[in-house]
Amino acid sequence: MSIEKLGEWLQSSKNTVIVTGAGMSTESGIPDFRSVSGWWNHIDPRTVATTEALTENYALFHEFYKLRIEALDKAAPHEGHSILADWEQRGIVSLVATQNVDGFHQLAGSQNVEELHGSIRSIRCHRCQQAAFIDDFKRKASCPQCGGTLRPNVVLFGESLPQKSWHIVMEAIKRAELVLVIGTSLEVYPVNQLPMMTKGKTVYINLDTSQYTVPFDLVIEGKIKEVLQQIPI
Numbered sequence: 001m002s003i004e005k006l007g008e009w010l011q012s013s014k015n016t017v018i019v020t021g022a023g024m025s026t027e028s029g030i031p032d033f034r035s036v037s038g039w040w041n042h043i044d045p046r047t048v049a050t051t052e053a054l055t056e057n058y059a060l061f062h063e064f065y066k067l068r069i070e071a072l073d074k075a076a077p078h079e080g081h082s083i084l085a086d087w088e089q090r091g092i093v094s095l096v097a098t099q100n101v102d103g104f105h106q107l108a109g110s111q112n113v114e115e116l117h118g119s120i121r122s123i124r125c126h127r128c129q130q131a132a133f134i135d136d137f138k139r140k141a142s143c144p145q146c147g148g149t150l151r152p153n154v155v156l157f158g159e160s161l162p163q164k165s166w167h168i169v170m171e172a173i174k175r176a177e178l179v180l181v182i183g184t185s186l187e188v189y190p191v192n193q194l195p196m197m198t199k200g201k202t203v204y205i206n207l208d209t210s211q212y213t214v215p216f217d218l219v220i221e222g223k224i225k226e227v228l229q230q231i232p233i
C-alpha cells in the first residue's frame with residue numbers, strides 16, 4: 001500500500017529531492033554509524049572524527065580514514081544507487097543531497113549530487129588547504145607545500161558544512177514537492193532539519209523507524225535496495 005502510494009507521489013511530483021545517509025551504503029558492505037554494526041558502536045567518534053583527533057592523535061585519525069578509504073576499493077554502489085540515478089535520468093528526481101562521503105551516488109550515475117558531509121575520495125592539507133594526493137595521505141606523507149598534516153575532505157564534527165552545497169540543498173528542499181529521506185538516523189544537525197524545511201510531502205525509508213521524531217507523511221520500514229526495487233514507476 002505505502003509502496004504504491006509512494007509510486008504515485010513520485011509520478012505526480014514535478015520536483016523531488018532525495019536526502020540519504022549511511023544506510024544507503026550498508027548493502028554495499030560499507031558500515032553505517034549508529035546501527036548495532038555501525039562505526040560508533042566500536043569506536044568513539046570524538047577520537048577519530050573531530051579536529052581535536054586530527055591534531056592530538058593523528059595516528060588513530062589516519063588509521064580510521066585510511067581503513068575507510070581502502071574499504072571503498074573493495075565495495076561498489078548497489079542497485080538502490082542505480083535506481084536513484086535512473087530516476088534522475090528520467091526527470092523523476094532533481095537532486096540527491098547526501099551525508100555519505102563514499103561517492104557511490106555519482107559512481108552509480110547520479111549527476112546532481114550535493115555531498116553535505118564532504119568526501120573521503122579527496123585529500124587536502126589541514127594547514128594550507130592545498131589539495132594533495134590520496135596516495136600521499138595513505139602513506140602518511142606531510143603536505144608537499146607546507147609540511148602540514150594531510151586529511152580527507154570530510155566534514156569533521158565541529159566543522160561547518162560546505163556553504164555552497166548547503167545553500168543549494170536548502171533552496172531545493174524549499175521548492176520540492178516531495179522529499180524522500182533514505183537510510184539516515186536523522187541524528188546529526190543540520191541535515192536532520194531538512195525534512196521540516198519543505199512544504200512538500202515527506203517520506204522516510206529506513207530499516208529502523210523507531211527513533212525519528214519528524215512527522216513524515218509516509219514511513220516505509222525496510223531495506224533500501226528492496227524498497228526501491230519494489231516502487232512501481
Ligand code: APR
Nearest residue numbers: 021022023026032033034099183184185206207208223224
Ligand atoms: N536499509 C534501510 N535502512 C538502513 C539500512 C538498509 N540496508 N542500513 C542501515 N539503515 C538505517 C539504520 O537503521 C540507521 O537508522 O540507516 C540509518 C543510518 O543512520 P546512521 O548510522 O546514524 O548514519 P547517518 O544518519 O548517515 O549519520 C549521519 O553522522 O557520524 C556522522 O558524518 C557521519 O554522515 C554521518 C552522520
